Amino acid sequence: MKQQTGKSERLGSLDALRGFDMLWITGGEGLIFSLAALTGWPFFEWAEKQMEHVSWEGFVFYDMIFPLFLFIAGVSMPFSFVNRKKRGDSLKSIYLHLFKRLFLLLLLGFIYNGLLHFDFENQRWASVLGRIGLAWFFAAIIVLNTSVRGQVIWFAGILLSYWAVMKLIPVPGFGAGILTPEGNLGAYIDQQLLPGTFCCYIYGDNEGILSTFPAISTALLGALTGHFLITENRRLNGLKKGIIMLSAGIVMLIAGKLWDLFFPIIKNLWTSSYVLFAGGWSLILLAVFYLVIDVWKIRKWSFPFVVIGLNSITIYMLTAGIINFQTMNEFFFPGVIKFFSETVQPMISSLCYILCVWVFLYILYRKKIFLKV
Numbered sequence: 487m488k489q490q491t492g493k494s495e496r497l498g499s500l501d502a503l504r505g506f507d508m509l510w511i512t513g514g515e516g517l518i519f520s521l522a523a524l525t526g527w528p529f530f531e532w533a534e535k536q537m538e539h540v541s542w543e544g545f546v547f548y549d550m551i552f553p554l555f556l557f558i559a560g561v562s563m564p565f566s567f568v569n570r571k572k573r574g575d576s577l578k579s580i581y582l583h584l585f586k587r588l589f590l591l592l593l594l595g596f597i598y599n600g601l602l603h604f605d606f607e608n609q610r611w612a613s614v615l616g617r618i619g620l621a622w623f624f625a626a627i628i629v630l631n632t633s634v635r636g637q638v639i640w641f642a643g644i645l646l647s648y649w650a651v652m653k654l655i656p657v658p659g660f661g662a663g664i665l666t667p668e669g670n671l672g673a674y675i676d677q678q679l680l681p682g683t684f685c686c687y688i689y690g691d692n693e694g695i696l697s698t699f700p701a702i703s704t705a706l707l708g709a710l711t712g713h714f715l716i717t718e719n720r721r722l723n724g725l726k727k728g729i730i731m732l733s734a735g736i737v738m739l740i741a742g743k744l745w746d747l748f749f750p751i752i753k754n755l756w757t758s759s760y761v762l763f764a765g766g767w768s769l770i771l772l773a774v775f776y777l778v779i780d781v782w783k784i785r786k787w788s789f790p791f792v793v794i795g796l797n798s799i800t801i802y803m804l805t806a807g808i809i810n811f812q813t814m815n816e817f818f819f820p821g822v823i824k825f826f827s828e829t830v831q832p833m834i835s836s837l838c839y840i841l842c843v844w845v846f847l848y849i850l851y852r853k854k855i856f857l858k859v
Contacts, residue, residue, distance in 0.1 A: 560708020
C-alpha cells in the first residue's frame with residue numbers, strides 16, 4: 487500500500503450513511519412501529535423488534551446506531567487531517583481544534599441531559615455526545631502520533647486490555663469476571679466516581695467511564711478505514727476497495743461472534759466483541775453506500791439522507807426538546823392525517839413527523855447553515 491497523498495475528496499457516502507443512521511432516532515423508528523401495528527406482517531414485526539435496544543446481552547439494529555455514528559466520525563478523521571495540512575494548518579492549530587471539539591461535545595452533552603435545569607444532584611454527566619467527544623479525541627491523538635501499523639496495535643491493544651480488565655479485576659462483593667448489570671467492573675467504577683443519575687441501567691451508566699476506552703477502538707476502526715479509502719494505489723480502484731471493506735466487515739462479524747462466546751456482546755458495557763460485531767456491520771454498510779454512491783455514481787436516491795447527515799448534531803440537539811416537531815406535525819398536518827382511516831393514521835402521522843424534521847433540515851441545507859464542532 488502506498489503512502490497517502492495530499493489528495494482528499496469528500497465522500498458522498500459518508501454524509502449519506504450518517505443521515506441514514508440519524509434517521510432512525512429522528513422518527514424512523516416510529517414509522518416502523520406504526521407499520522408493524524398496521525400490517526401485522528412478519529417482516530415489520532421483526533423490524534419492530536430491531537428498533538428497541540436489547541436489555542443486556544445480544545444485538546439488534548438499534549444497538550448499531552451509536553457505534554456506526556462514531557465509526558463514521560473516525561472515517562472522516564484522515565480526510566480532515568489531510569485537508570488541514572493541505573491548507574497549511576500547523577500541528578498546534580490542529581490540537582487546538584481537537585480540544586475545542588472535545589469541550590463543545592462535552593458541553594452539548596451536559597446541556598442535552600438537562601444542565602440548564604441546574605438540578606446538579608440529579609444531573610446525568612455521562613452522555614452520547616460526551617462519549618463521541620472523548621473517543622474521537624483520544625483516537626485523533628493516536629492517529630496524529632502513530633503510523634497506521636501503530637493504530638492497528640492500539641486498536642487491538644485497547645480491546646484486549648479491556649477484556650482482561652473486565653474479566654480479571656474483582657468487584658467487591660461479586661468477584662472477577664462477573665458481567666451482570668449489578669456485578670460488572672464498569673458499573674462499580676461508575677457508582678464510585680460518577681455523581682448524579684445513570685442511563686440506561688440502574689447500576690451504571692450506558693456511557694460510563696470504563697466503557698469509554700473500547701469506544702476509542704470504534705473510532706480507530708473508522709480512522710483505519712479512512713486511511714484505506716484515502717490511500718492511492720493503482721491496484722486498488724474503488725470497486726476493489728468496496729469489496730475489501732465488505733470482506734473485512736464479514737470477517738469482523740465472525741470474529742465478534744466468536745469472541746461473544748467468551749466476552750458477550752453487551753452494548754451497555756461496549757464490550758470488545760460488541761466493538762467487532764458493530765464494526766463489522768458498519769464496514770458492510772459503508773461498503774454498500776461507498777460502492778453505490780462514490781464508485782457507481784448512483785447518487786440521487788441518497789439526497790434525503792445527505793440533508794440529514796450534514797446537520798446530524800443539530801437535529802440530535804433539537805429533538806431533545808429545543809423544537810417540538812410533534813407539535814409542528816399536529817399544526818401543519820391534522821387535516822392530512824384525518825383524511826385517512828384510524829388504522830392508517832399512526833403511519834401517516836409518523837411520515838408527516840419525519841417530513842417536518844426533514845424540511846427543517848432542508849431549509850438549513852439551502853441556507854448553508856451547518857452546526858460543526
